[in-house]
Amino acid sequence: MTAMQPAVGASTSSDMTINLGPQHPSTHGVLRLMVALDGEYVKxxxxxxxxxxxxxxxxxxxxxxxxxxxxxxxxxxxASLNSNLAISQAIERIGGMAVPERAQYLRVMLCEMNRIxxxxxxxxxxxxxxxxxxxxLYAFRERERLLDLLEAYTGARLTYNWIRPGGVASDMPEGYAQAVCAFLDGFLKELxxxxxxxxxxxxxxxRTEGVGIISPEKAIAHGASGPVLRGSGVNIDLRRTEPYDAYPRMQFDVPVRTEGDCLARYLVRVEEMRQSARIIRQCxxxxxxxxxxGKQPKVFRPAAGEAYSRTESPRGELSIYLVSDGTANPVRVRVRGPSFVHLSMLHELVRGVKVADMIAILGSLDTVLGEVDR
Amino acid sequence: MSAPAEAALDALRKALGDGLQSCSLDGGTLRLQVASASLHQAALHLRDADGLRFDYPGDLFAWDTGERFVVVYRLWSTTLSQTALLRVELEREGAAVASVTDIWPGMNWHEREVYDLYGIEIVGHPDAGDPTRMRILLPKDWEGFPFRKDYVPVFSGDPLHGPQETN
Amino acid sequence: MSLPPLRRPAPTRTGFECDRAFVAGQFAAGVAVLVAAIAVASALPRLPWRLVDPALILIGSHPVINALVKALTVTVFVTIHVIFLIWLERKFAGWMQARLGPMHVGWKGALQTIADAVKLLMKEDIIPTRADRVLFVVAPFLTFMPTLLTFMVLPFSETWVAYDFPLGILFVLAVTTNISLGTLAAGWGANNKYSLLGGARACAQVLSYEIPMAVAMLAVVTLEGTMSLTEIVKNQQHGWNIIAHAPVMIPAFLIFMVCGLAELNRTPFDLPEAESELVSGFHTEYSGMRFAFFYLGEFAANFFTAGLAVTLFFGGWMGPWLPAPIWFGIKTIAVVALFMWIKWTVPRLRVDQMMGFCWKLLVPASVVVFCATALWVMVAQP
Structure with a gap:
């Protein structure tokens, strides 16, 4: 490069530094992006x-x-229920608890509803x-109906605290299966x-085709997971590769797109909603x-050791690692959230694209800041 | 575990010598403990050796046992569907570990977090040596490492810029 | 027992406070712009009124009074009809998005806009400390005045037109270009990075789309042989342009519509105020009445562009049974609804796609349509 063309990332006087966020319409939470712009281009x-x-x-x-x-x-x-599931599984594994089969089905159903x-x-x-x-607004209308259903079962709309170590907090109310089926019928048509x-x-x-392409090698090396990984043509879904709960008994397809762009990630998620509906019906x-x-000890004191769970949350691999020293409290609870990992890829994806594309790429990673910041 | 994996592990034992403190296999999970000096070499071997191919950076985190820090690298192989837990134990004084960001770019932020919460130096990290760039979850001017067992929260007077008293 | 009186700290300068002298100055600036507009309007070459002019009968023939009354009427109309248009837009959006829209103030929320306007009027007047104050204050008027001026030549009927200017189309083109001056001033004057990006985008966009729009309008001029908007409507007595000359006028109308959307900064061309990227674009820092002026200008331009489309392609005020201005209103609102429909359906283009679309597709297409119209006039019209 000559002196007239500064290297990408190098700062020149024509650069403009913008703080996108922490209050910005499209950072979806309190995320701040320090962006150096050269005109419309992100440096x-x-x-x-x-x-x-x-x-x-x-x-x-x-x-x-x-x-x-x-x-x-x-x-x-x-997707609180999916996080509930991850911690419950980790605790069950470290304490050697068994989960009754019906609870496994209920968990899968709840998680898939939350995934939708x-x-x-x-x-x-x-x-x-x-x-x-x-x-x-259309999406939120459907979500509203779904949240009403979840509220009817769990009593909460956002923070459910319903999947707990050993099972789920209570059984379905009467007539719930019919209500869910009725919702799914309408939902699939609307979708x-x-x-x-x-x-x-x-x-x-x-706007989305060919934007923010992640190659499969890059996705793996960065630890991408969930729809981001599958949008890049890597057929890995922990519900398939390391199945848990009732997933081994479920028939569903894992949508994979090879393009690796924003559209591919979008299409994977849309198709996953259809597959989730299929899983709920099977459940x-x-x-x-x-x-x-399941049967549970009154006092929970697992033996010294370590256990972890890997679950497929809507955003990707959510895994929780527990370290026990034999006392009632864990030594370490580690949450590995998919959003944290995906956000760490962002600076490479947006280098040299336009501002509008940066927003499109950030949106396609679908990060939730509660999980990033913990 | 397959024959190439056994061969790869033998090669690892030979290459690291005393650096490999333990190596066991339970139920498809490879558990390794290495000396911090051998970490980078071991990590590179785990990623590239035939039969191991741990190409996916699953997780990286630390904990404080009270006497020392334990750093765990959870690795996964997308082609062979196997997990490795690579473990390093560090003395509290001057705890430092080599960066593996050059091996798995996905470990970058995890390493920053380990520094941020435990104060373990990450040698060779792109942002190493600059605490304001290494800090990730906490404000860049934060003092202390709050996930250490000996961390004492003190009220600095400014609730926005400093630790607060817990009770 | 009584509490000791609160001791308030002495007020400090925050940079966000109201500067009385400056408010006065800004009023003066507004009045000056208004006066200038009226002066321009009255200085237009005065024509012999070929038609019966109700204003002429009512207020006499004194040119200055005549001009003043007309200017006032247009200003009041623009301000009032925008209140209705905003309500319509919100209801329309509500209908498209499976919700109700405003419902509480007045019948079905009909007075909501007035409540909003009152709220905006009463808001604190904020000028950022480091803004370029002159540009910041003048910008809303600069965007609003050209729109106001264009209403001068818009024919609501044969007689309901403030100035039946023989070069009406030229006047419209000349005046609307100045809107970009205001948006650029707003973007630069606010000293905000989002505003600057928005202002730059707005300027590039408006200037680019002006060209195919002008060429599409020139196609109509070629067809009609006149630049007077009333003459163009009168020539459509035996059939609207879009029907009578469909092969050339339908493409011309489509080009006009697309460019109109771009000129109005509406989706898919709402890049200057792209909410998800630039927060609010060039009017990020504006609040209160200054923001209202942008809003006013935007909606007035909406009505005007729709009205121009009706005049050029849909026979203007022509229609059976109903009075002419009502026909004009119905047709214009229909075109406005078309704008709204597009706005609430499609996503936003990226800046390079927006420019590419204009220069690579619309400009050549408009030239082709223009040439085709010339041929059409030669061949089909003996």
Whole structure:
């Protein structure tokens, strides 16, 4: 490069540094991006996180194991049940608890319902990031119906604290299966319409196709997971590769796209909603009778050791690692959130793109700051 | 575990010598403990050797046992679907560990977090040596490392810029 | 027992406080712009009124009074109809988005806009400390005045037109270009990086789309042989342009519509105020009445562009049974609804795609349409 062309990332007097956030319409939470712009082009971007850091890991480590479940609600607040599942599994593994079969089905059903709710948020906010405001409201209408259903079962709309070590807090209310089926019938029809609104829109396509391409090698080396990894053509879904709970008995497809661009990640998530609906129906159909709650010790003191769970949250691999020293409180609770890892890729993806593309790429990673900052 | 994996582990034992403190296999999970000096070499071997191929940076975190720090690298192989837990124990005084960001770029932020919360120096990290760039979850001017067992929260007078009293 | 009186700290200068002298200055600036506009309007070459002019009958033939009254009427109309348009837009958006829209103030929220306007009027007047104060204050008027001026030539009927200017189209083109001056001033004057990006985008966009829009309008001029908007409507007596000359006028209308959307900064061309990228673009720092002026200008331009489309392609005020201005209103609102429909459906283009679309597709297409119209006039019209 000559002296007239400064290297990418090098700062010149024509650069403009913008702080995108922590208050900005499209950072989806309190994320701050320090962006150096050359006109419309992004020269460098440094995410600044931690605005939502509450020390959840330390707080969980300061209490008995089973009291840490409510904290996980505050990790990925768009999909609390999936976080509940991750911590419950880790605690069950370290304490050697068994989960009754019916509870396993109930868990899978709840997690998939939450996955749909979470992907609907993605669908809506992504459309808003690209500039289409109407899809946002449609997505939230469906999510509202879903949250009503979850509220009818768990009593909460966002922080459920419902999947607990040993099972789920209680069995389904009467007539719940019919209500869920009725919702799914309507939802799948609506989803096709919403999908058409965006997917068949040429402007949406030119904004997302070929933008923010992540190669499969790069996705793996950066530890990407979930739809980001599958959008890059890597067929890894922990519900398949390391199945847990009732997932081994479920028939579903893992959507994979090879393009690796924003559109691929979007399409993977939309297809996952359909597959989630399929899994929920199977759960309701095949759910055995029985207990929703396994036998549990009164005082929970697992032997010294370590255990971890790996679960497929809507955003990717959510894994929780527990270290026990034989006392009632864990030594360390470690939460590995997918959003944290995806956000760490952002600065490489946005280098040299335009501002609008940066927003599109950030949106397609679908980060939740509660999980990033913990 | 497959034959190439056994061969790769033998090669690792030979290469590291005393650096490999323990190596065991339980239920498809490879558990390794290495000396901090051998960490980078071991990590590179784990990623590249046939039969191991731990190409996916699953997780990296630390904990404080009270006497020393334990750093765990959870690795995964996307092609062979196997997990490795690579463990390093560090003395509290001058705890430092080599960066593996050059091996797995995905470890970058995890390493920053380990520094941020435990004060373990990451030698060779792109931002190493500059605490304001290494800090990730806490404000860049934070003093102390709050996940250490001996961390005492003190109220600095400014609730926005400093540790607060817990009770 | 009584509490000791609160001792308040002495007020300190915050940079966000109201400067009385400056408010007066800004009023003066507003009045000056208004006066200048009226002066321009009255200095237009005065024409013999070929048609019966109600204003002429009512207020006599004194040119200055005549001009003043007309200017006032147009200003009041623009201000009032925007209140209705904003309500319509919000209701329309609500209808498209499966919600109700404003419902509480007045019948179905019809008075919501007035409540909002009152709120904006009463807001604190904020000028950022480090803004370029002159530009910051003048910018809202600079964007609003050209829009106001264009209403001078918009024919609501044969007689309901403030100035039946024989070079009406030229006047419209000349005046609307100045809107970009205001947006650029707002973007630069606010001393905000988002505003600057928004202002730069707005300027590039408006200037680029002006060209195909002008060429599409020239196609109509070629067809009609006149630049007077009333003459163009009168020539459509035997069939709207878009029907009578469909092969050339439908493409011309489409180009006009697309460019109109771009000129109005509406999706898919809302890049200057792209919310998800630039927060609010060039008017990020504006609040209160200054913000209202941008809003006013935007909606007035919306109505005007729709009205121009009706005049050029849909036979203006022509229509059976109903009075002419009502026909004009119905048609214009229909075109406005089309704008709204597009706005609430499609996402936003990227800046390079926006420019590429204009220069690579619309400009050549508009030239082709223009040439085709010339041929059409030669061949089909003996």
């Amino acid at each position: 460098s971007c440094r995410p600044v996180i931690g605005y939502l850091h509450r020390g959840l890991e330390r707080m969980m480590a300061a209490r008995p194991y089973r009291q840490s479940v409510p904290f996980t609600d505050r990790l990925d607040y768009c 709710a979470s992907h609907l948020i993605f669908f809506g906010t992504y459309a808003a990031d690209i500039g289409a405001t109407t899809a946002f 096709d319409a919403y999908d058409t609104l965006l997917t068949k829109n040429p402007i949406f396509r030119v 309701l159909r095949e759910m055995p009778e029985g207990e929703h709650w």
